[in-house]
Amino acid sequence: DVKVTQSSRYLVKRTGEKVFLECVQDMDHENMFWYRQDPGLGLRLIYFSYDVKMKEKGDIPEGYSVSREKKERFSLILESASTNQTSMYLCASSSGRLYEQYFGPGTRLTVT
Amino acid sequence: AQSVAQPEDQVNVAEGNPLTVKCTYSVSGNPYLFWYVQYPNRGLQFLLKYITGDNLVKGSYGFEAEFNKSQTSFHLKKPSALVSDSALYFCAVRENYGGSQGNLIFGKGTKLSVKP
Numbered sequence: 001d002v003k004v005t006q007s008s009r010y011l012v013k014r015t016g017e018k019v020f021l022e023c024v025q026d027m028d029h030e031n032m033f034w035y036r037q038d039p040g041l042g043l044r045l046i047y048f049s050y051d052v053k054m055k056e057k058g059d060i061p062e063g064y065s066v067s068r069e070k071k072e073r074f075s076l077i078l079e080s081a082s083t084n085q086t087s088m089y090l091c092a093s094s095s096g097r098l099y100e101q102y103f104g105p106g107t108r109l110t111v112t
Numbered sequence: 113a114q115s116v117a118q119p120e121d122q123v124n125v126a127e128g129n130p131l132t133v134k135c136t137y138s139v140s141g142n143p144y145l146f147w148y149v150q151y152p153n154r155g156l157q158f159l160l161k162y163i164t165g166d167n168l169v170k171g172s173y174g175f176e177a178e179f180n181k182s183q184t185s186f187h188l189k190k191p192s193a194l195v196s197d198s199a200l201y202f203c204a205v206r207e208n209y210g211g212s213q214g215n216l217i218f219g220k221g222t223k224l225s226v227k228p
Contacts, residue, residue, distance in 0.1 A: 004155070009153075033215070040220065041220065042202070042218050042219060042220035042221055043156075043202070045215060048215060058215070090155055090156065092156075099144055099161065099163065099206055100146055100158050100161050101158070101216055102158060103148075103155035103156040103157070104155050105154055105155045106153070106154065106155045108153070
């Protein structure tokens, strides 16, 4: 079974803090993704990566950055957290051969 | 532009009755279509996909989906609903860039509620 893990299930941070969300997959997938999920808005793509050290902006990259130093790990960074970044963050990975994405359990981030 | 629509925010079904969750899509070229389920405070779980071949696709937990090219639809179905099927369901379509790359575009989700 594909396993995608995220470093925290719940996280509370203060406005202005730097926040790191970590994602690790164990299936040697080339592709990794970060989404945020908000009620009524569905899933929105923040950043994605098709290879190590490669990153591409998704639909809502403002206020975020990412890092992919190793194939299995994809980190999402909030340089200076703001209250409008309170959300559920979902990481996913996929193999080019299979097309479907496999998701981690999510991190519910609250910024106060 | 490629897009996915789930026209119903919520679907209510009695346990034992058949269920349908609707999805329509708009893509250029051949569509790659997916269904996911999300239980409360969990990530999304992959249910099934249509890439090519038979229009009726079978997936996990007894779910199936029917691809209809003329109606550009990919509705999720189950012959007999269970209370445990209550969850949020997402339809997705893959962008066709060619090759092995291509992001998924998700619908806004449909909440399925199955009552005993």
